[in-house]
Amino acid sequence: MGKVSLGATTMTLPTPAWLIGTYDAAGKPNLMTAAWGGICCSKPVCMTVSLQKPRHSYAAIMERKAFTINVAAEADVAKVDYCGIVSGKKADKFAVCGYTAVKSELVDAPYVAECPLTVECKLIHVQDLGQHTMFVGEVLDVKVDAAAMKDGKPDAAAIKPIIFAPEDRHYYGLGRDLGLAFSIGKELK
Amino acid sequence: MGKVSLGATTMTLPTPAWLIGTYDAAGKPNLMTAAWGGICCSKPVCMTVSLQKPRHSYAAIMERKAFTINVAAEADVAKVDYCGIVSGKKADKFAVCGYTAVKSELVDAPYVAECPLTVECKLIHVQDLGQHTMFVGEVLDVKVDAAAMKDGKPDAAAIKPIIFAPEDRHYYGLGRDLGLAFSIGKELK
Numbered sequence: 001m002g003k004v005s006l007g008a009t010t011m012t013l014p015t016p017a018w019l020i021g022t023y024d025a026a027g028k029p030n031l032m033t034a035a036w037g038g039i040c041c042s043k044p045v046c047m048t049v050s051l052q053k054p055r056h057s058y059a060a061i062m063e064r065k066a067f068t069i070n071v072a073a074e075a076d077v078a079k080v081d082y083c084g085i086v087s088g089k090k091a092d093k094f095a096v097c098g099y100t101a102v103k104s105e106l107v108d109a110p111y112v113a114e115c116p117l118t119v120e121c122k123l124i125h126v127q128d129l130g131q132h133t134m135f136v137g138e139v140l141d142v143k144v145d146a147a148a149m150k151d152g153k154p155d156a157a158a159i160k161p162i163i164f165a166p167e168d169r170h171y172y173g174l175g176r177d178l179g180l181a182f183s184i185g186k187e188l189k
Numbered sequence: 190m191g192k193v194s195l196g197a198t199t200m201t202l203p204t205p206a207w208l209i210g211t212y213d214a215a216g217k218p219n220l221m222t223a224a225w226g227g228i229c230c231s232k233p234v235c236m237t238v239s240l241q242k243p244r245h246s247y248a249a250i251m252e253r254k255a256f257t258i259n260v261a262a263e264a265d266v267a268k269v270d271y272c273g274i275v276s277g278k279k280a281d282k283f284a285v286c287g288y289t290a291v292k293s294e295l296v297d298a299p300y301v302a303e304c305p306l307t308v309e310c311k312l313i314h315v316q317d318l319g320q321h322t323m324f325v326g327e328v329l330d331v332k333v334d335a336a337a338m339k340d341g342k343p344d345a346a347a348i349k350p351i352i353f354a355p356e357d358r359h360y361y362g363l364g365r366d367l368g369l370a371f372s373i374g375k376e377l378k
Contacts, residue, residue, distance in 0.1 A: 002335040003307075008234045011331045011343060012308055013260050013350035014203040014363070015228060017370075038227025039204060039355075040239045041318035045197045048237055048323075050229045071202050077367040081374030096377055118192075119201055125316070129230035129325070134237075136318070142200045146191040154200060156354035156361060161202035163352065163363060165345035166228070169370040172345060174203070174352060175362030178266040181206075181353065184360075185270030188285055 010036070010166050017080050017164040017171060020049055021068035021101070021110045021118075022060035024088060029101035029110040031093045032057040033084030035164045036132060037069070045139040047121060050132035056088040061123060061135055066107035069137075071117035074160045074173045081171070106140040116145040116159045199225070199355050206269050206353040206360060209238055210257035210290070210299045210307075211249035213277060218290035218299040220282045221246040222273030224353045225321060226258070234328040236310060239321035245277040250312060250324055255296035258326075260306035263349045263362045270360070295329040305334040305348045 015035040022030050037049035047069060051058045061067050072080050079097040086093065094101045094112075101110035104120045111118040121137025128134075148158040156174060163172045178184075204224040211219050226238035236258060240247045250256050261269050268286040275282065283290045283301075290299035293309045300307040310326025317323075337347040345363060352361045367373075 003332040004335050004338055006331040006333060006343070008328050009331050010228050010231050010234050010328075011306070011333075012205070012207075012228060012236065012258060013306060013345055013348055014205055014352050016201070016203055018201075036228040036230070038237060039199050039201060039225040040237055040323045041225070041321040042199050043320035044318070045199050046318050046321075047201065048227060048229055069201060074364075074367055078373045078376060081368070081370055081372070082377040083374070085371060085374050086378060117200070117202060125318075127314070127316070127325075129233070129235055129314075131232035132230040134229045134325075136316075136323075139197050139199075142195040142198050143192040144195060144200075146193050149193055150357075153357045154195070154354075156202055156357055156359065159202055162367060163203050164370065165343075168339075168342045168345055170345065171367040171370060171373075173364030173367055175263075175364035178263055178351060178360040178362055179270070181270055181358040181360060182274060183270070184267045185272070185274050187267060188271040189275060 013165060014163045015166055017162040019070040019072055019083055019112060020057055021070055021112060022057050023064055023109060024056060024060045025063060029094050030057060030088035031083045033080055046136050047139060048134050048136050050134045052132055064108040065123040066109040067121050067137060068109045068111040069119040070112040070115040071161050072115050074162050077162055077171050080162055116148045118143045202354060203352040204355055206351040208259040208261055208269060208272055208301060209246055210259055210301060211246050212253055212298060213245060213249045214252060218283050219245060219277035220272045222269055235325050236328060237323050237325050239323045241321055253297040254312040255298040256310050256326060257298045257300040258308040259301040259304040260350050261304050263351050266351055266360050269351055305337045307332045
């Protein structure tokens, strides 16, 4: 099978389409869509999210030292896309999306009540990499809709997260269950 | 809708299930499954992947200053799981999986010929965060199977990446197309 070289480009799969929640300098809650990020440590639990300096959310994170990561359900895909198109300097994105900003009790940032999965992060490290600055946040809590829990665990199929595919620039839903981790590979041992 | 607090835990969606390709000190190609990582910068193109210090791949990345990120197709989900269960200190995971290690011409690491999407990374930054060390790699090339290209772009639906859900510890496939990014949100403007 032949391979095509794309060169140095931001392409992998999957990438997320997260709503990053912040308070700006005026205290207005804001959201920004981010696909550049991931978990980066299990203890302390840490996640990265990368933003460009001109973004309204960049200044907010630098000032408040906090952000939330909100995983919207696939039914909200147009809202998620909207939050990546429009700047919080001009729009009240919570209002446009019909979202409720809940002030975190743990960090100085709001989360989205309507998102089935939210992560509250305290900024602990900032790394300027070039076009993007990588923020490392320590996770202080993860909240999941009670209706998306199954057998005491968050059920990914019930959360219905959105997956972003760079390059083809489409959003996708979560597909079929492929099996249990740390288990289905044992057959190869 | 009530929320359940899970506390500080490594839970978000989606996370990847990538095969990290390295050469160990003896020059043996190795693979390790990693779900903690993501894109972190567009220019230079950079990605993170986090490993624990005792991992065989940790020493390999520190020594060779390079790694590849291989996106396996969902049909290979048991192989991906296997590569997260067994250490390369003991097993030849390329051989067990029936994978071909191709020496990258750009970095000192092998990629998996059978994976539809591969990313070749040069190590540029190391950050010890606690249980995990975060490696930032500069992406020098992205290679895609010619059969997974559509209209000159990699087609996520043809690549069929594996998505890992922490906490419920299941793998999932990619689901249905939810729409075009930077487009479907315009209706809310």
